[in-house]
Amino acid sequence: MFENNVICKLLKIKYPIFQGGMAWIGTSELASAVSNAGGLGIIGAGHMPPDALRAEIQKAKGWTEQPFGVNVMLMSPFVKEVMQVVLEEKVPVVTTGAGNPGEYVPALKEIGTKVIPVVASVALAKRLVRSGADAVIAEGTESGGHIGEITTMALVPQVVDAVDVPVIAAGGIADSRGMAAAFALGAHAVQMGSRFVVSEECIAHPHYKETVLKAKDRSTVVTGRSLGHPVRSIANKLSRRYEEMEAAGASTEELEKLGAGSLHRATHEGDVENGTVMIGEISGMLSDIKPVKAIIEDMVNGLPAVFKNIESKAD
Numbered sequence: 001m002f003e004n005n006v007i008c009k010l011l012k013i014k015y016p017i018f019q020g021g022m023a024w025i026g027t028s029e030l031a032s033a034v035s036n037a038g039g040l041g042i043i044g045a046g047h048m049p050p051d052a053l054r055a056e057i058q059k060a061k062g063w064t065e066q067p068f069g070v071n072v073m074l075m076s077p078f079v080k081e082v083m084q085v086v087l088e089e090k091v092p093v094v095t096t097g098a099g100n101p102g103e104y105v106p107a108l109k110e111i112g113t114k115v116i117p118v119v120a121s122v123a124l125a126k127r128l129v130r131s132g133a134d135a136v137i138a139e140g141t142e143s144g145g146h147i148g149e150i151t152t153m154a155l156v157p158q159v160v161d162a163v164d165v166p167v168i169a170a171g172g173i174a175d176s177r178g179m180a181a182a183f184a185l186g187a188h189a190v191q192m193g194s195r196f197v198v199s200e201e202c203i204a205h206p207h208y209k210e211t212v213l214k215a216k217d218r219s220t221v222v223t224g225r226s227l228g229h230p231v232r233s234i235a236n237k238l239s240r241r242y243e244e245m246e247a248a249g250a251s252t253e254e255l256e257k258l259g260a261g262s263l264h265r266a267t268h269e270g271d272v273e274n275g276t277v278m279i280g281e282i283s284g285m286l287s288d289i290k291p292v293k294a295i296i297e298d299m300v301n302g303l304p305a306v307f308k309n310i311e312s313k314a315d
Helices: 006-011 028-036 050-063 079-088 102-110 122-130 152-162 176-184 206-214 237-247 252-259 262-267 281-285 292-314
Strands: 017-019 041-044 068-073 093-097 114-119 136-139 167-170 189-192 220-223 231-234
Touching: 017 028, 017 041, 017 292, 028 041, 028 050, 028 068, 028 292, 041 050, 050 068, 050 079, 068 079, 079 102, 102 114, 114 122, 122 136, 122 152, 136 152, 152 167, 152 176, 176 189, 176 292, 206 262, 220 237, 237 252
Parallel strands: 017 189, 041 068, 068 093, 093 114, 114 136, 136 167, 167 189
Antiparallel strands: 220 231
16 A cells, blocks of 8 residues: 555655654564554653663564664753664664754764654754755644644644655544545654554553543643643643642742653553653543554554545545
């Protein structure tokens, strides 16, 4: 079905489906499973020290012979060391967030690595393409974790019109309908994070997954706007405390202290009330835990019925 898809050709993958590079839970287990199923698995480096990232990359190499990527958070205190590991390990694809990877692009391109930044605006997309990006991931505010302000529906077609590289749509996509919509908006591929959180291969604590499965359409909230780094997560005791402190004018230091370590508390310790359960608005339609292979096959196999339904409505 996707033999001529530009992203599949560029990255040598079977399906134009990326797994979001999620900190703490976008591990080698999940990334290798997605790559083995035909998509692009992505290890989320987050604030991971370089030695820990190298270990994850080497595990992924042992579990898959297919291309995979690493998501580099450019705000990480270890970013230079992490990029050095990526170069030494010759990772096929690098996605980036929270900054401009321009200074690293020449070295990455020299070893054949494809550079695909995440963008939340047209201006950023154009700037990063000028810096040498091979493609961009246009991520709408529906996404979980760190987000921008523009919806996927509005952002993707504007980015598609503004740049001359392939665009991957992200934010609010979890099934064949979302994938078809992304194609209609001009995207060449999709990226999903939330759907893969509730996969069998994701190492997130069972309480984390259960909380996601119980979520409704309005279960997520956005905190951290006052810091300039808004985050979408499930509403809980921590988010309510955070909102109270923000409303009261708490300092950056106080808010950062409150959030420190909160994602790990949820993902690994299972504390879903005092930890941060990062997840997208699409969580309200997630109702089961499946193997990664089944998730990807369901999306791909469901596309013909979606297209047929579209045609029937257009007649």
